[in-house]
Amino acid sequence: MKSIKVFAPATVANLSCGYDVLGLAVHAPGDEVIMHLNNSGQVTLDVLEGDEGRLPRNPEKNTVSAVVISYLRHLGVTQGVSIELYKLMPFGSGLGSSSASAVAGLVAINELMGQPLTREELLPFAMEGERLACGNAHADNVAPALLGGLVLVRSYHPLDVVRLPVPQGLSCALVYPHVEIPTREARQILKTHIPLRDAVTQWGNVAGLVAGFCTSDLGLISRSMQDVVIEPMRAMLIPCFDELRQLALEQQALGFGISGSGPSVFALCSSLAVAHKVTAALEAKLSEAGIGSTAYVSEINLQGPVVKNVQPVLAKA
Template sequence: MNEIKIFCPATIANLSCGFDVLGLCLDNVGDEMIIKKSALKGVRITKIVGANLPLETEKNVAGVAALALLKALNSDAGFEIEIYKKIQAGSGIGSSAASSAGAVFGINELLGRPFATKDLVPFAMQGEKLACGNAHADNVAPALLGGFTLVRSYAPLDIIQIESPSELYATVVHPQIELKTADARSVLKQNVSLQKAIIQWGNLGGLIAGLYTKDYHLIGRSLHDEIVEPLRSVLIPGFDVIKQTALENGALGSGISGSGPSIFALSKGKTTAYKIAKAMSEVYDQMQLPYEMHVSRVNPDGVRIIEN
């Protein structure tokens, strides 16, 4: 196999109570990549469609992630990467993670799978480090592995895959403003009170328990962020109204997707998910704020091959 075309999914990270440790994979929102073997050693980004991003390998998250993988293998193989961006940068649904995850997945396939998929996460994290200065895994892990992922530890890296309840759907609205991850991180406090931490621990444990037991009501009760959302929500136009609208229309819970500005809602069933999407749309229509809307089940597989 000398060439591969892949779908690189968008993701929702944090999920209210799981800052930097929890994420889920979306099913019908994502980028595409074509990766080809090359006679020239190293990695080259030859085409980017849909976004104004650097072609220089060391300045592109896909390039940096790919180089990290080849360095670990001490490989002199060569690859060319074409990126077709459909996830906007700064949208809060894992644009950089999709590129990073896609690059390492595709090259690993073309090399005959020297790494298990879970072992690709550290290489993809190097792309995230380039994007925002922090090598976090809460987007790249679900993008690669699918479903929900919990980063139990970063040192050493310990990632737990969690199967999604079958009727769980996500609705995501992206107001058309860009909010850089680095800027969204700059508003966060480095210390939190013990009282807030206790509430957050309880909600994270409750959400994990709800996913394993498929208890939708427990999932909903646990989708509460005591620490990050109060600080970041002021950066997102209409956040409080959108969240309240989602809850009034049947959402189990709602919050900021990643670092924002996208806002997610989880619900039981496709019908409710689309009802929430309609209600969210009406809010931003009244505000005359352009937006994109996505409704998706949880993708159980992560990055997938389209053609080879």
């Protein structure tokens, strides 16, 4: 039977001022799925590594298999599928872990079925995976994980996703401090209403950030990376947040913010070299404060998921 291996990347949602509408993909970390078609008629989750035993084993409940079940139901196909999920990234980290799993699963099954759907058409299934994982069908992680690059989710109803131009060399520094903030709770601390004045400030910055991406104006990107709406509510959940920002900017980061709902933080940088300096400074600071951390540095991932054919194996189920 057919087998395939798919890597799907971690993603940074929000990008400071673009809550729920902007996201980007990085080259690492990410999740890997190995998938085999078989004759069992069932979708099974046969290997799950890298989660320290904390994610659901029930295929209806784990994102990676739930989205595959939903995809096959949509196609009206009964198909046995054996899934191996290798989590090569932390979860509950604000790096789009559930997205990476869902996207890897969806791209794998879609490849094995002969690509009946486009990448864009896989998006609603991945969004349902997000609803399962964190209670909200947001798209700002799954869209960049699926499509690669810098992605604008212009609208949810109808879904309208736009890939933005990426300035040459634009790089991302990521630091995951080893503390945990579930996305569901990070969303719950948000206010339901905000001052119109703050909303105007925010959409001015979102407009500036997008214009900066489109015209490769790094100064404009830098000036625009200010979040007056979400960050003031969430930053308190992240250790040493203000000091980390200060350090990142001192190392010439263009801008700094919370990755998704945290606790990971990110900085956009004009080059990989700057991004390396930023992560070094941030990790040193966290270490001083007695907090372990993991850092990742990469250019913006324009490619999205990586598909590899693997040797056919006997499916386990």
